Amino acid sequence: MAPSTLLLALCSGIASMLGFLFVTAITQADRQANRWLGMFYMCLACTFSQLFLYKAEMSQQLPLLVHLLELPVWATMPCLYLAVLTFTGQRVSNRHLVHFVPAFCFLVYSMLYLMPPLMGIDRPAPRLPFWLVVLIRYFYACQLAFYWILSYLKLSIHRKQLLRVASSIEYVNLNWLKNFLLAVLSMIVIKSIPTQPVSDSVVPLIYFAGMLLLGYYSVRQQTVHHLDLATVNSLKIDQGHMDQSYIQQGYKQAMERLDPEQLEKLQRKVLGLTVEQKLYLDPSLTLPDLSAATGIRVQDLSYVLNKGLKKSFYQFINELRVEEAKILLHSDKVKTLDMLGIATHAGFNSKTTFNTTFKKTTGLTPSQFQKLANASMATR
Known part of the structure; x- marks a missing residue:
């Protein structure tokens, strides 16, 4: 087996191991966030497994497995985004399931594609129009970029909020997550570049290095004290809680209420x-x-x-x-x-x-x- 092919297998193994560790909540704090992070790793493991099958020229022999591995790929970046949301102190509710609509749509199509062979029905898979195939291909690329940008913006906003309410942010600024996202970005960029024969063996090496970085940053993450995160998202005053929109409203009221003399x-x-x-x-x-x-x-x-x-x-x-x-x-x-x-x-x-x-x-x-x-x- 070629070294580049072996590296893809190793990437899949590392992602699977990390996914299992975080889904089973190896850390006591930030359990929900780490479970979403674990789901991200699980989906990423499927991506590398699929790449491994293509690289090892086994995709033709195992078309069903290749298609099954495609299912979680559409949920990879939404899982990462929800992990970022929970790490920054927000709760994930049922309304966030909308992020998995593309994955659900692909699942519906897969049921039409997979069920007939599994039931022994000799029926060709439904053909999609060419324009729809192209749209799906570009939609996936846009999804990668969209959710990465969304995650990074959320992290940046979190830091700005911290500067409003905290005097020390070293243990709550999530710098490790920023580095984690940058490592993910490097892998997205590599995936987006058309593969050339000369770089065919280099890309798996970059993926492997990226996986090592992801594992390092996620395992070495600092525990975020939820009391500090609660201060960012809801300030406790007189036994009551005020969300950010209420605080901003109060800030505007203060502007209207305080004249220059009172301000001084x-x-x-x-x-x-x-x-x-x-x-x-x-x-x-x-x-x-x-x-x-x-x-x-x-x-x-x-x-x-x-x-x-x-x-x-x-x-x-x-x-x-x-x-x-x-x-x-x-x-x-x-x-x-x-x-x-x-x-x-x-x-x-x-x-x-x-x-x-x-x-x-x-x-x-x-x-x-x-x-x-x-x-x-x-x-x-």
Whole structure:
């Protein structure tokens, strides 16, 4: 068996194994999301099995199996999209079954195609018009692109929502899922390129590398705390829940309700209490937490930060943490703390975020700032 053919078999095996692991919920958290991810892998395994049969020139001997493997292919990207939805904190309901309409239509056609041979009826398969065959072929390609774009946009929106309500997003920003989608994109691009004889052996190798990346990112995924995701999608206030549409409506009402004088007053209150009580030192601080501490409605607080201070909640809190870090770098504590210690004492829970935010705010890395601070003290 040619190495390229063997690689396709390995891809199918890896996808099947990952599908089984995630469908059976190997992780305790994000079970629904991981089950959808497992279904995606199961469908992907069918795709690679089909490619293997074509590559091994066995499709003519096993036409029934080839057609059966085609059925789950139409559900591959919808499963991935629903996985992204659940990873970002949304619930999958019956209305989401509409995404599987193309797969259902193909199933109906398959019943007409498969049932007669299975029942021993010698009847040719129904012929589809040429235009419909072409439409189906291009529809599948469009489906791949459509659901990938939809998944990536959903993930991007999720990150923007996080910046509105969370001060630390390292453990909820789903960076692993972003890398996962990029790996899927590379495989979609390869599949869309017409196969040339010279690349006939290279494509399976790229697929194999892509499967290794998918497995790495999905197995190494960080557990997302659903309390944090709930903060994004529904803010708990006074024992009641407000969805995003209600929050946006409240934001507009705040715009109409607060005049410039009131806006400035609330702005001073937010800044004063946050700095005075050093609320920013809590790495898990959220917009509802700050709302409770200041006594300002979440909608009004969001409006004050965006309109008054011209900052997102994430930017507002982390800039205060940078100021705290600058004070620590000028103090004697710098003698007993490394940069991670400085970051932790300033309210950051990630050294990477600390370095990135510090450089963006001051134009210097923490180490460069410390050297300048030491040089300044030495000249005094």
